Amino acid sequence: MQQTYRLVIDCPDKVGLVASVSQFLADHGATIVEASHHTDQQTGRFFMRHEIGADSLKLDYPSFLSEFAPLANEYQMQWKLADSRHRQRVALLGSLESHCLVDLLHRWHTGELHCDIPCIISNHPQMQQFADWYKVPFHWIDFKGQGKDAAFEQIATLLNEYNIDLTVLARFMQILPDSLCQQLAGKAINIHHSFLPSFAGARPYQQAYDRGVKLIGATCHYVTADLDEGPIIEQSVKRISHSDTATDMVRKGKDCEVTALAHGVRYHLEDRVIIHRNKTVVFA
Amino acid sequence: MQQTYRLVIDCPDKVGLVASVSQFLADHGATIVEASHHTDQQTGRFFMRHEIGADSLKLDYPSFLSEFAPLANEYQMQWKLADSRHRQRVALLGSLESHCLVDLLHRWHTGELHCDIPCIISNHPQMQQFADWYKVPFHWIDFKGQGKDAAFEQIATLLNEYNIDLTVLARFMQILPDSLCQQLAGKAINIHHSFLPSFAGARPYQQAYDRGVKLIGATCHYVTADLDEGPIIEQSVKRISHSDTATDMVRKGKDCEVTALAHGVRYHLEDRVIIHRNKTVVFA
Amino acid sequence: MQQTYRLVIDCPDKVGLVASVSQFLADHGATIVEASHHTDQQTGRFFMRHEIGADSLKLDYPSFLSEFAPLANEYQMQWKLADSRHRQRVALLGSLESHCLVDLLHRWHTGELHCDIPCIISNHPQMQQFADWYKVPFHWIDFKGQGKDAAFEQIATLLNEYNIDLTVLARFMQILPDSLCQQLAGKAINIHHSFLPSFAGARPYQQAYDRGVKLIGATCHYVTADLDEGPIIEQSVKRISHSDTATDMVRKGKDCEVTALAHGVRYHLEDRVIIHRNKTVVFA
Amino acid sequence: MQQTYRLVIDCPDKVGLVASVSQFLADHGATIVEASHHTDQQTGRFFMRHEIGADSLKLDYPSFLSEFAPLANEYQMQWKLADSRHRQRVALLGSLESHCLVDLLHRWHTGELHCDIPCIISNHPQMQQFADWYKVPFHWIDFKGQGKDAAFEQIATLLNEYNIDLTVLARFMQILPDSLCQQLAGKAINIHHSFLPSFAGARPYQQAYDRGVKLIGATCHYVTADLDEGPIIEQSVKRISHSDTATDMVRKGKDCEVTALAHGVRYHLEDRVIIHRNKTVVFA
Known part of the structure; x- marks a missing residue:
């Protein structure tokens, strides 16, 4: 290249x-x-x-x-x-759902995402298997054992020690404390599993099911202290119907999440995104 | 056929x-x-x-x-x-924006929509020109002159006199009174110019612009007393970016509105929609 | 503006x-x-x-x-x-199908397309009704009576007399002679009712049906002497399934045609298209 | 489940x-x-x-x-x-490009695809790494060393020994001999990296680039002796423009391939596809 x-x-x-x-x-x-x-x-x-x-x-x-x-x-x-030769240092934060994490790792592995991934951090130990295969150091943060405050301090320390440029919340299901949000302003990307501003907050697929919408989606945005309110980088949608079960919606939703997050991260890594107030200019 | x-x-x-x-x-x-x-x-x-x-x-x-x-x-x-030989009697309610009205009229004219359109009702006189061309009786309801209550009484009377089966709000910008909503339950279809539940209420394109979403849309739904909360029949979206001006968003939005409304009305006329609680089963 | x-x-x-x-x-x-x-x-x-x-x-x-x-x-x-104040002079060529013609006329009427439409030309008299309503001079060219050569000479003369800048074939089902194609190079736009290069030539929906594709489409392109081979400006697709009948495919296809042609014509009128060899740069 | x-x-x-x-x-x-x-x-x-x-x-x-x-x-x-408890036995055939293979393996690993994957077969040794991680036996078939005929005999033997129900060509770049195609009729699925019937044969992205199309795609179809002519199960497209480089087209195309193949394989495994002449009925 x-x-x-x-x-x-x-x-x-x-x-x-x-x-x-x-x-x-x-x-x-x-x-x-x-x-x-x-x-x-x-x-x-x-x-x-x-x-x-x-x-x-x-x-x-x-x-x-x-x-x-x-x-x-x-x-x-x-x-x-x-x-372009300078590779940003990206930390992936995961939880139990592996689809976004695995997709980003594969795109990185095949050279589509030009960055280094010096660590994967998770509040569950299960992601270790993927980290090991890609030979990326893995840190399990025990949220239950030590409590949220200590856990997030541990994460902040890791991001600091690894000299991280970009933090990607790849379906990391914990809400970041305000102080960390501010510290990572413009340098942390989240994927929310709804078409924001619809269905912010918890259980967006259930909300979508209850409202009877005919399209579901995912939103990739910068993390801010206002949950699900940060500048949007990319959104993706898929058509659903009455015949889609909860399982179908989750499956289709995952494909939206993977797509929107992969686009958003790539745009950021290629310096294609400029944050302007609470919106983005994306030179895609 | x-x-x-x-x-x-x-x-x-x-x-x-x-x-x-x-x-x-x-x-x-x-x-x-x-x-x-x-x-x-x-x-x-x-x-x-x-x-x-x-x-x-x-x-x-x-x-x-x-x-x-x-x-x-x-x-x-x-x-x-x-x-299928029985043609439902459809009243079109319009305002100043002609795109949905003209699109429905053309689809009806070419036989895509199997129905009769015995009247067009509008709170502005400008739609008369389209009504005349399609030889459909036109009723201008003077909302300013006589006040909302009297105006809606006039509309209710017309719907009754024309023996209307389905009332289509083709960008009719007036909020129906509760009593009329109840009377027309399951027999009145609206097009809202946003991807509901995002941006309910007034000026949805401005709301979308302010939030910086990357897709805009339109929602075709049954009218209920809770504004923009009725059972959704169809939704349509289009991609936008930072470079889309207000004019661009309106133009793209119009295409979404036309598409979603035309689908919703056809599904209803072909008895493809069943309302179940606040949702729809659509056998498209 | x-x-x-x-x-x-x-x-x-x-x-x-x-x-x-x-x-x-x-x-x-x-x-x-x-x-x-x-x-x-x-x-x-x-x-x-x-x-x-x-x-x-x-x-x-x-x-x-x-x-x-x-x-x-x-x-x-x-x-x-x-x-931008200079309005290009656009001739619309139609046949029996009215959807593209009516859509362009409405977009012109509402100011979305900035141009003049000094004439509509058709090989069938039925389009007269639309021309009259929009108060655009209408010319019925009798292909059967006088033969193709004479008919196309008549068209060339009209385009010349009306001082036409852009000729739009809005589902005009006659193949232009080579000499006219050359004369109109870069100044004539056609809509083909398939996703080119698939299903060039006659009866594209039947071809699509026979092949069992899962998406159908339409292609807006500049007219060249090689039929359906000109530089592509815009394409549009819609999903179909085994349950779509011929009627359904035509209906969905029409929506693709309308969309792709409206985009293509607007891009051309706003000087957003540059032809480069047999391709286009479109600054959409 | x-x-x-x-x-x-x-x-x-x-x-x-x-x-x-x-x-x-x-x-x-x-x-x-x-x-x-x-x-x-x-x-x-x-x-x-x-x-x-x-x-x-x-x-x-x-x-x-x-x-x-x-x-x-x-x-x-x-x-x-x-x-539904019976799990079909699926063989994955790969080559050098890993995206389809890795995607199918991940969907299988997370339970989205209900099947067994008893073996991965490839004409290049590089896929071994993925096979090992997922603990699936891997067979490298040396096409260059032994020639095509012997290589395909080896594959036929493996499919037989593993008692394979479905063979998936996950960007396997070798053309199957007619005899094998007939043997696997209705039981082998391929992904072609174009929107068929456009750009059949070799180097479809280059063909798409040369023709200047505005959408690229991928086609998932059953394998038949007529190359790229088998019954289509699923197709997927993405928008491109003049500014997309060859690299961009490949990246977008990969996302289409992954999506179309994952859908096609799932439909087949869930017995949602019926082949009828050269077309499919897909009860999606």
């Missing part, structure tokens, strides 16, 4: 902005592999993502940072430059 | 039920064009729809009714026998 | 290209409403579309053309600048 | 048929969990599937067979009675 740099910019919209950035890139020989722009007309905010062929660029990574900084300041940019 | 009878049954499940009904049909020579069964395992309720070739049947309509009655009583059936 | 200019560029990819164009736009005060880029990595071809707020631009239309020309030459651009 | 019997019938349509079968079931106390009927109007063929609660039935499996036989003969039925 071709090495690229991803320049991601979020700033107030202004005439001349694109020209200045494009000129900077051209001046340093950049070949543009992919370019995406978006202006939020309501807030006047501008978003831009460039994927640049690394070979073409006459600047190395640190020089790019220092040379681009004045331009970034001039336009009051929030920005980052990501090197 | 082949003439058929539709025998629709809703009763407690019981061994021998299907055999008895099938034997009755066979004894009278019935050729089955389409047969659908469903048992609700939670409530033990059984639902069945047969579409029978009228030519094959050695009973006329009234004889069928009288001969089937003892069997229906034995199994405590709620049931009906509909003749 | 906001007035915009659409600058659409198709040229060999080159470092500095985007910077030059962006600088040109910034120098003349352009606010970018929407910007889309694409590089075809296989052919090294670059495609770009800018939608520019007309108010912001310090150049009028003719000055933009003349001032941009040197830059366009330098980069060997095929390009155009379209004014 | 509740134990059920599945009675699957395929015979000429005849008045009284459903009544006779229903009466037989009622006479033996059968509770119907699920019932599906279909009449092919063109061929006059009738298809029926009943799922019967085993607890309710006053007949054991062999008695059912013998008591039902006279009725079956009377109506010239092709029929079978399957016990």
Whole structure:
């Protein structure tokens, strides 16, 4: 795979902005592999993502940072430059349901997800078997034995020790404490098994069954202190009917969850997501 | 089109039920064009729809009714026998947005919807042009001039005078009074421009925009006194992204509304929907 | 609706290209409403579309053309600048099936499609009723009476006299002669009632039925001399099963056709489509 | 999971048929969990599937067979009675791509697919790792070393020795010889990575890219001697655009393949598929 740099910019919209950035890139020989722009007309905010062929660029990574900084300041940019060779460190948090965990591990194993997975953490020991096979260190956190507070402190410590960039809640059924949510802001992704905002909270399939909806879904979103209220990255739905039993709904729902979570994680890892207030710009 | 009878049954499940009904049909020579069964395992309720070739049947309509009655009583059936030649009388209620109204009229005009449309009722005069072209009597109800109560009385009177079987709220933006909802129970269909239960109430596209969902939708449901809470017949969704403006969302939403409403109305007209508590069985 | 200019560029990819164009736009005060880029990595071809707020631009239309020309030459651009106020002149060609024709007319009538429709042409007189209602001149071309060659000459003459920019074959069931295809290259859109390249040619629904596929579809494409082989703009599919009769397939297929054609025509009218060899870049 | 019997019938349509079968079931106390009927109007063929609660039935499996036989003969039925406790023996044939294989193994492991998987066979040794983890015997067949004919003889022998009921070609990239196809008729399922009949044969994604289609797909079908021409069980599609690279298409295509194959295999294992000429009735 071709090495690229991803320049991601979020700033107030202004005439001349694109020209200045494009000129900077051209001046340093950049070949543009992919370019995406978006202006939020309501807030006047501008978003831009460039994927640049690394070979073409006459600047190395640190020089790019220092040379681009004045331009970034001039336009009051929030920005980052990501090197595609740099692999983010992703922790997977699981529970009893294995479908999301196994799917992410397989996509990582086959190279579809470019990241490192230095650890898997679970409140149940059963996921150990998958971790072992993929040769990923596994940590069983005993929520019942030590209580929630201690358990989450243990998790926070692990995320810190492993130097984790992204925490993925792959059907991890515990509610994170506010302090941890804040600490992981923009760096933790959850999959909720409903088409949010419908059926937030517990037992969404039962809620969907009781309401008699004709489509069920799953929502991949960033974790915030307000449960199931974080910025949505991706959603997926499937058609159901009166003839679908609870088992059928769970089976179809799982396929939605797997799909939405895999998309959401990949978009994040490829620096395609920008959080803007409580929403996302996704340059898919 | 082949003439058929539709025998629709809703009763407690019981061994021998299907055999008895099938034997009755066979004894009278019935050729089955389409047969659908469903048992609700939670409530033990059984639902069945047969579409029978009228030519094959050695009973006329009234004889069928009288001969089937003892069997229906034995199994405590709620049931009906509909003749496909009988066209239900459908009233369309519109407002300012024409897309659902025009779509239903065209499907009716081309024979996709088998019904009569004896009148169009609207709280705005603009729909007159469509009514005239399709040669359907048009009634403008002046809500502002006479007030809501009088306006709805006028509507109730019209539905009564026209002997209406089904009332379709084709983006009719007025909330029906409870008494009318009760009177029309199971005989009035609404289209709500969101994927219910998400974004019930007013301005659903704005709500969807504000929440940052990645799919928008529409819901076709029976009207009940609880606004946007009636039994759902059909739902439809479309993918959106950050780049969709308010105009884009409305345009995509309209396509969802048209599709979901057209399906819902057709299912109802073809006796494919059975209401069970607050849900539907749809033999699509 | 906001007035915009659409600058659409198709040229060999080159470092500095985007910077030059962006600088040109910034120098003349352009606010970018929407910007889309694409590089075809296989052919090294670059495609770009800018939608520019007309108010912001310090150049009028003719000055933009003349001032941009040197830059366009330098980069060997095929390009155009379209004014959103300019309404393309669209001819609709119909036959017996009304669904696509009526759908396009309604979308035009409600302002979703920004164009003029100066004429409707059909090889059957039945479409006259729709044309009359929308107050669009209608031309019945008698294919049987005068033969195909004369009929198509008559059509070519009409397209010429009406000064047509875009010809839409809205289920027009006659095969255009090669000379007319060439004359209308890139300016005529057809809807084929299958998911091409499956089931090209006649009776696609019958072909789909015979093959037992589980999804049917429709394809909106530019007309070329090779029947059903032109560049594809949009495709749409729907799920079917063994229980779908021929009537069901036609009904579902119609919904696909309407959707795909409406999208394709809108993309074309908004200058979102660039033909590249036998494929399209669609900045949807 | 509740134990059920599945009675699957395929015979000429005849008045009284459903009544006779229903009466037989009622006479033996059968509770119907699920019932599906279909009449092919063109061929006059009738298809029926009943799922019967085993607890309710006053007949054991062999008695059912013998008591039902006279009725079956009377109506010239092709029929079978399957016990849900009986697990079919499924052989997975893989090659280098692991996504379908791993997905099926995981669904089997979590109980979604009710079957035994006594062996995995591959023309490449790499799949051994997955087989080992799931503790399934693995057979690497050396196609290069011994030639195709010998290799396929080895496979035929294995299928025979393992007493295989269903052979699943999970992206097995070798073309089966005619004799093996005939031997496995109705008992071998393949996944083709295109939306058939489009892009049959080799390199379907390249074909799709070259044609510029806007949707790609996958097709799950029974294996026949005519390559990619067998009865279709399930198809799945995803939207693509000009911006999708070859890598993107493969990634999206894989998700289609996994979905379509998992559905097709489950339908087969649950006796939901009846082959009729070159098509399928799928009671999904």
